[in-house]
Amino acid sequence: MGFGLAGEEAGGVRITDLNPAHDVGASSWYVEFEGHRLLMDAGVHPKREGRESLPLFERIQSDELDAIAITHCHHDHVGGLPVAVRRFPKAHVLMTELSYFLVDRVLHNSVNVMVRQRDELGIQEYPLFTHTEVDEIEAIFQAFRYQREVEWASFGKLRAGHRSPTVEFLDAGHALGSAGLMVRGEHETLFYTGDVSFRDQTILKGARFEDVQADVLVMETTRGARGVEPGFTREAEIERLAEAIREVQARKGAVLIPVFALGRTQEILALLALLMNSGRLPRQSVYIGGLGRVFTEIYDIQAHRTHRHHSNLALTEALDLQVLDRRQLEGIKLGGGRLFVMTSGMMNRNTAAYELGLRMIEDERHGIFFVGYADPATPAGKLRAAAHGGTVEFGGQDRVLTRKCDLREFDLTAHANRDELLDLVGRVSPKTVILGHGEEDARAWFREAIRARYPRVRVADSGPGETVEA
Ligand SMILES: [Zn+2]
Ligand SMILES: [Zn+2]
Numbered sequence: 001m002g003f004g005l006a007g008e009e010a011g012g013v014r015i016t017d018l019n020p021a022h023d024v025g026a027s028s029w030y031v032e033f034e035g036h037r038l039l040m041d042a043g044v045h046p047k048r049e050g051r052e053s054l055p056l057f058e059r060i061q062s063d064e065l066d067a068i069a070i071t072h073c074h075h076d077h078v079g080g081l082p083v084a085v086r087r088f089p090k091a092h093v094l095m096t097e098l099s100y101f102l103v104d105r106v107l108h109n110s111v112n113v114m115v116r117q118r119d120e121l122g123i124q125e126y127p128l129f130t131h132t133e134v135d136e137i138e139a140i141f142q143a144f145r146y147q148r149e150v151e152w153a154s155f156g157k158l159r160a161g162h163r164s165p166t167v168e169f170l171d172a173g174h175a176l177g178s179a180g181l182m183v184r185g186e187h188e189t190l191f192y193t194g195d196v197s198f199r200d201q202t203i204l205k206g207a208r209f210e211d212v213q214a215d216v217l218v219m220e221t222t223r224g225a226r227g228v229e230p231g232f233t234r235e236a237e238i239e240r241l242a243e244a245i246r247e248v249q250a251r252k253g254a255v256l257i258p259v260f261a262l263g264r265t266q267e268i269l270a271l272l273a274l275l276m277n278s279g280r281l282p283r284q285s286v287y288i289g290g291l292g293r294v295f296t297e298i299y300d301i302q303a304h305r306t307h308r309h310h311s312n313l314a315l316t317e318a319l320d321l322q323v324l325d326r327r328q329l330e331g332i333k334l335g336g337g338r339l340f341v342m343t344s345g346m347m348n349r350n351t352a353a354y355e356l357g358l359r360m361i362e363d364e365r366h367g368i369f370f371v372g373y374a375d376p377a378t379p380a381g382k383l384r385a386a387a388h389g390g391t392v393e394f395g396g397q398d399r400v401l402t403r404k405c406d407l408r409e410f411d412l413t414a415h416a417n418r419d420e421l422l423d424l425v426g427r428v429s430p431k432t433v434i435l436g437h438g439e440e441d442a443r444a445w446f447r448e449a450i451r452a453r454y455p456r457v458r459v460a461d462s463g464p465g466e467t468v469e470a
Helices: 081-087 103-121 131-140 155-159 234-250 264-277 290-301 326-331 352-360 379-384 418-428 440-453
Strands: 013-017 029-033 036-040 067-069 092-096 141-144 149-151 166-171 179-184 189-192 216-220 255-258 285-288 320-323 339-342 367-370 391-393 400-402 406-409 432-436 458-461 467-469
Touching (some): 013 216, 013 432, 081 103, 081 131, 103 131, 234 255, 234 367, 264 290, 264 339, 285 290, 290 320, 339 352, 367 379, 418 440
Parallel strands (some): 092 141, 189 216, 216 432, 255 339, 255 367, 285 339
Antiparallel strands (some): 029 036, 179 189
């Protein structure tokens, strides 16, 4: 141990943004770190299709990647992992223990979705990987607890006597298993937030990023364009949601809450369970999707490993959960006040939320309630922008609908508010901040705010394939 690396390989940090577009997009960062090479996340872009959705892996010149570290199991962070492993078969693949229980479900589901998109939308490049490939790469996944330093240099380098940099997974409070990555070398340190929530959600407690300091900070900026109203409380927001559900159900309309299967689904189910327990909502069935049900089970089973509230609240026992497959979904009647908590959060084509949306948008009895982020170019993003009585290109130009349903937004986000991230910059005290995972206006707010408050910190905006020397 401890020989260090010779020549031009030693020292320095270079970070290349592999997101194929300059937006929230797909998270994937290639880090050259004191002569070692790390890939942080390998996501796919939610509104691109086929190979266009993948990170720009071709920008990585070297075939020698030491490790791939995954922050959490959302598609925009992990959906391209099998393609990354195919390209870099010798890399370690590191994640949290909790992500280990989720990742194979996420990837197998991706294969199913891609096969369906090939058959129904004619996207010939799909699937980008197969079930067999997912099963085979699982054998190299390594899982670690939070707050443990793990060496990640290649075995070859370790055998040659090099000292390995380390990575530590810090609980990010965003979804089950989510983590920020603290990377430490002999001279350099880097911290990557992944997606982070500093505030407690209904189930998950907020991020544990205390005492993090680093030379380089790679930061998500999802909510940079959005401030928090004075007097805002999550509790009042939940009360407002309960009231909205009661209103729709009083007129026998259906309620749809479009969500991601992992994280959003369980947080919404938990607050529905608490609302029913306290009599603020009548006891009733909740309709969910199959994958949402699987992750709900894992949330319950892994409660003891999770930094969370209501440890004894088993969602699958507290609620009457009705799983709908695609065929049942087509036939189900929407009258009578049914409550759907279904994927996808962005209401992408070929998902349950999209199919329900097609049937609900033009009927004023129904309510569609948004509780999380949706990219503006997705069906959910377009719908949110539509005025009552206005038209929306919900499924492209051939699916123009008139919005008549009740449509509301509730701020129950799993992402940090911008002021909280600005405070994080002060605590981490980096030389360089790299802004990612945000739309242009969100990044612009951070650029200005960081320059004004921390004039000595260098702010680097990233772009597709661009490299920052830190
Ligand atoms: Zn996420
Ligand atoms: Zn994300």
